[in-house]
Amino acid sequence: MADIQSLKQALAVSPDNVPLLLMLGEAYLEQFSLEEAKASYEAVLRVDPANPYARTHLVQLLDLDGRSSEAILRLEQVCGEYPNFGPAWLLRARLSLNENRAREAREYYERAVALDPSLKNDDLLKRIRQAGGQRVAEEPREPSPQRNGDRQAGAYYDPEFEEDDFDDDPFDDGDLEIEFDQKPDVDFDRVGGMEAVKEDIRMKILYPLENRELFEAYGKRAGGGVLLYGPPGCGKTLISRATAGEINAKFLSVGLHQILDMWIGKSEEKLHEIFEMARRHAPAVLFFDEVDALAADRKDMRTSAGRTLINQFLAELDSESSKNDGVLVLGATNAPWHLDSAFLRPGRFDRLIFVPPPDETARDQIIRIMAEGKPVAGLDPAALAKKVKDFSGADIKAVFDQAIEGALSEAMKTGKIVPVTQKQLLKAAANVKPSTRKWFESARNYALYANQSGFYDDVLHYLGIGK
Amino acid sequence: MSELSHGLLLQDQGRLEEAEACFYSVLAREPDNDFVFGRLALCQMSQPGKKRRALDTIAEAIRLRADEPFYFSVKAIILGELHRGKEALEAAETAVRLNPEDTFALSAKANAYCAMDRWAEAEEWSRHALALDGDNAMAANILAHTLRIQGKRQLNAEAVERLLAADPEDSFAHVNAGWTALQAKDQARAEQHFREALRLDPESDMAREGLLESFRARSWFYRAYLSYCFFMQRYTEGKQWMIFLGAFAVYQVSRKYLETINPVYSGVLVAVWLGLVLWVWLAPGIGNFLILLDRSARLALKPAERHQGIAVGGIFALGALATIAGLVSGYYPVLLAGVGLLATTIPASLTFGNVSSRGRLVFGSITVLLYAAVGTMIVLEWVRHPAPMHPLSSGLGLFALFATVACTWLGNIRSLRRSSDD
Numbered sequence: 001m002a003d004i005q006s007l008k009q010a011l012a013v014s015p016d017n018v019p020l021l022l023m024l025g026e027a028y029l030e031q032f033s034l035e036e037a038k039a040s041y042e043a044v045l046r047v048d049p050a051n052p053y054a055r056t057h058l059v060q061l062l063d064l065d066g067r068s069s070e071a072i073l074r075l076e077q078v079c080g081e082y083p084n085f086g087p088a089w090l091l092r093a094r095l096s097l098n099e100n101r102a103r104e105a106r107e108y109y110e111r112a113v114a115l116d117p118s119l120k121n122d123d124l125l126k127r128i129r130q131a132g133g134q135r136v137a138e139e140p141r142e143p144s145p146q147r148n149g150d151r152q153a154g155a156y157y158d159p160e161f162e163e164d165d166f167d168d169d170p171f172d173d174g175d176l177e178i179e180f181d182q183k184p185d186v187d188f189d190r191v192g193g194m195e196a197v198k199e200d201i202r203m204k205i206l207y208p209l210e211n212r213e214l215f216e217a218y219g220k221r222a223g224g225g226v227l228l229y230g231p232p233g234c235g236k237t238l239i240s241r242a243t244a245g246e247i248n249a250k251f252l253s254v255g256l257h258q259i260l261d262m263w264i265g266k267s268e269e270k271l272h273e274i275f276e277m278a279r280r281h282a283p284a285v286l287f288f289d290e291v292d293a294l295a296a297d298r299k300d301m302r303t304s305a306g307r308t309l310i311n312q313f314l315a316e317l318d319s320e321s322s323k324n325d326g327v328l329v330l331g332a333t334n335a336p337w338h339l340d341s342a343f344l345r346p347g348r349f350d351r352l353i354f355v356p357p358p359d360e361t362a363r364d365q366i367i368r369i370m371a372e373g374k375p376v377a378g379l380d381p382a383a384l385a386k387k388v389k390d391f392s393g394a395d396i397k398a399v400f401d402q403a404i405e406g407a408l409s410e411a412m413k414t415g416k417i418v419p420v421t422q423k424q425l426l427k428a429a430a431n432v433k434p435s436t437r438k439w440f441e442s443a444r445n446y447a448l449y450a451n452q453s454g455f456y457d458d459v460l461h462y463l464g465i466g467k
Numbered sequence: 468m469s470e471l472s473h474g475l476l477l478q479d480q481g482r483l484e485e486a487e488a489c490f491y492s493v494l495a496r497e498p499d500n501d502f503v504f505g506r507l508a509l510c511q512m513s514q515p516g517k518k519r520r521a522l523d524t525i526a527e528a529i530r531l532r533a534d535e536p537f538y539f540s541v542k543a544i545i546l547g548e549l550h551r552g553k554e555a556l557e558a559a560e561t562a563v564r565l566n567p568e569d570t571f572a573l574s575a576k577a578n579a580y581c582a583m584d585r586w587a588e589a590e591e592w593s594r595h596a597l598a599l600d601g602d603n604a605m606a607a608n609i610l611a612h613t614l615r616i617q618g619k620r621q622l623n624a625e626a627v628e629r630l631l632a633a634d635p636e637d638s639f640a641h642v643n644a645g646w647t648a649l650q651a652k653d654q655a656r657a658e659q660h661f662r663e664a665l666r667l668d669p670e671s672d673m674a675r676e677g678l679l680e681s682f683r684a685r686s687w688f689y690r691a692y693l694s695y696c697f698f699m700q701r702y703t704e705g706k707q708w709m710i711f712l713g714a715f716a717v718y719q720v721s722r723k724y725l726e727t728i729n730p731v732y733s734g735v736l737v738a739v740w741l742g743l744v745l746w747v748w749l750a751p752g753i754g755n756f757l758i759l760l761d762r763s764a765r766l767a768l769k770p771a772e773r774h775q776g777i778a779v780g781g782i783f784a785l786g787a788l789a790t791i792a793g794l795v796s797g798y799y800p801v802l803l804a805g806v807g808l809l810a811t812t813i814p815a816s817l818t819f820g821n822v823s824s825r826g827r828l829v830f831g832s833i834t835v836l837l838y839a840a841v842g843t844m845i846v847l848e849w850v851r852h853p854a855p856m857h858p859l860s861s862g863l864g865l866f867a868l869f870a871t872v873a874c875t876w877l878g879n880i881r882s883l884r885r886s887s888d889d
Binding site for chain 2: 256260292293296297299335337338442445446448449450452465
């Protein structure tokens with residue numbers, strides 16, 4: 001968020017500048033200076049009396065002031081006048097949720113997101129769901145004797161949701177809230193650089209799948225589990241998605257929050273459901289992000305609840321080969337050293353792939369992508385890529401953010417667009433410290449002192465430490 | 468597994484920053500959850516630079532639940548780490564008062580005594596805790612530690628044996644065993660224990676430091692230095708000062724007395740005294756320099772330790788060679804360079820690896836000034852040779868001497884060698 005002082009300076013030059021007034025209002029709102037925020041939005045309305053942004057924010061301020069009924073009335077008015085204005089619908093969803101009208105909240109939320117996908121808010125959606133705000137189609141649910149089969153108690157069946165529905169893309173998975181890509185739109189060609197990792201994946205995943213019979217002749221099994229490890233923000237998820245794209249399989253990305261549940265037994269149930277879904281849609285790539293939390297070393301666990309989840313995970317991985325046939329399980333972790341050793345045994349995550357920070361080609365590509373749509377003058381991606389060695393994608397974004405902040409501050413003073421220069425980017429690159437450094441400090445310790453099985457040889461190789 | 472369980476798991480895994488974020492997220496929903504505040508304080512306590520914040524966090528837990536001995540025990544441990552021994556003891560005593568049979572509280576009390584260097588009392592209270600729960604790892608480790616520091620070797624060896632028998636996978640027990648072996652001058656065994664501790668917990672700084680000590684102890688001169696450290700460790704800070712001042716007084720009296728007999732004897736005594744002072748200050752840096760010469764051992768060094776090895780051990784070796792060469796050849800600019808380089812090693816030893824930012828600033832500035840003074844002296848005398856010494860060189864020489872001696876005194880001020888958060 002722009003600095004309030006700079007915004008005020010800019011407004012002193014251009015007092016009726018609506019975008020600036022809105023930014024100032026938002027900045028005040030962020031730091032909870034409600035009176036000042038209100039004054040800014042009222043100033044917008046003096047210039048543009050119908051401005052939906054200012055009106056929506058004023059409604060928000062009314063609600064924060066405890067005048068909820070008045071807020072809802074005014075918001076209904078905004079929504080009526082501007083039916084295609086997403087932020088108003090999103091606020092309406094929030095207000096309805098506060099009034100315990102979860103179904104309405106869900107309807108408004110869906111409408112807001114349909115109008116403007118960037119308004120998607122997982123946290124709000126979760127709260128709406130928890131308050132009972134399921135989608136209309138999700139509601140008539142009864143336990144199903146036909147589909148219950150190997151499901152555990154507590155799972156539900158939607159009678160309108162037949163097996164064939166799985167062929168449609170995308171499909172709703174009800175409570176699991178999982179995004180299931182029919183065909184990932186990424187493959188190796190669309191991932192810049194990282195050639196060594198790609199080659200590793202080809203050798204360990206793609207060729208075995210392409211030459212299934214050959215492998216079986218040697219008593220080896222294609223599919224199974226592969227563990228990707230490396231510093232955070234270095235493309236483990238992207239490369240997994242691209243792997244699915246390469247083998248033309250469906251890609252099921254599972255985040256920790258989609259499995260962990262506070263109720264005993266529910267997490268295990270969800271995990272089983274996810275594996276079942278992947279099996280039904282084989283060939284599929286089942287991708288577990290932050291797998292170290294699901295497959296944590298049992299020595300580190302205090303509660304038996306966590307242990308049963310691990311046992312369930314092991315059982316799913318160990319399912320007789322025919323069941324998991326065509327399901328490639330990919331796990332990504334920043335902390336492979338916290339995995340239970342049982343997960344690294346043959347048939348489970350028995351292949352390891354180290355995903356290092358992006359190489360120069362990848363960094364060059366990331367820089368080009370980051371510069372897209374921004375006023376950048378005289379960009380030399382190759383020169384910048386050289387300066388950001390060991391930076392993760394997130395670190396490179398931080399470089400751009402810092403440089404843009406500098407340009408924006410200038411722009412607000414002059415009231416004109418000031419381009420971001422290569423010099424500013426290089427300066428920002430010198431200020432930002434690569435976040436991967438900390439990871440390598442830990443990884444180095446594990447590689448030096450706990451590498452009896454050669455698990456971290458790739459890390460040692462990357463760090464240039466001979467064994 | 469809820470978010471709280473996930474946070475607890477992350478904490479158990481030693482992923483403290485991530486655990487901290489998890490706990491904050493739980494607290495955003497449950498701002499009155501004292502248990503989470505307690506866990507959060509434990510997380511912060513173990514992270515560099517966050518001990519004061521940990522103290523605020525545990526105060527919040529106590530505000531929410533003032534009858535929980537666990538929170539007072541945690542507070543005592545944090546205060547102990549902040550070297551606020553008396554307050555730590557007060558908090559631990561409150562915890563014990565709330566539940567006299569709480570072994571964690573008893574261990575926290577033992578720990579508070581450790582923070583005050585009152586080893587006998589620490590031993591006594593760790594024994595109290597162990598009498599109630601023989602498997603209490605914290606109390607057992609404190610007991611082994613206090614026995615070792617008090618020089619009760621036999622009892623210490625038995626305590627360590629018990630620790631390892633109870634849990635051979637306890638990294639901290641191996642660290643304790645390593646120090647016991649090191650104190651018994653068995654550096655090979657010490658190395659073995661520290662390596663095992665690192666295998667079990669590769670991120671244990673205590674184990675890494677122990678391993679480095681065992682590497683350094685391969686040389687006789689460092690073993691002697693360690694014996695001196697083990698001897699001094701037994702005493703409180705005040706007593707250590709008394710020993711130091713007493714030794715200095717004895718040295719001064721002896722020097723003056725020897726002067727009346729024969730000035731040569733007095734000179735020898737001065738040389739021995741200076742040698743001892745140099746040895747005490749330079750041993751860690753020289754030890755690191757020796758580790759740098761070992762291809763595999765040097766991997767255990769952190770960058771600051773490597774720099775210390777070069778700036779202290781490397782420069783010391785260079786200075787000593789130049790001094791000898793100067794003395795042998797009679798070419799005094801070389802002698803001057805040698806002595807000057809030797810002088811820079813003392814402030815350098817107090818700069819690199821110093822965790823106190825204030826200390827780094829003070830000693831770092833002195834080191835830089837010394838480098839400049841010695842550099843100027845060398846160039847000036849080299850150019851002017853064989854002319855007699857320039858008055859500026861004499862002045863700079865005096866300054867170098869004064870700064871070096873000042874560092875040996877300033878180096879004893881603990882606040883210049885401790886992190887502001889510690």
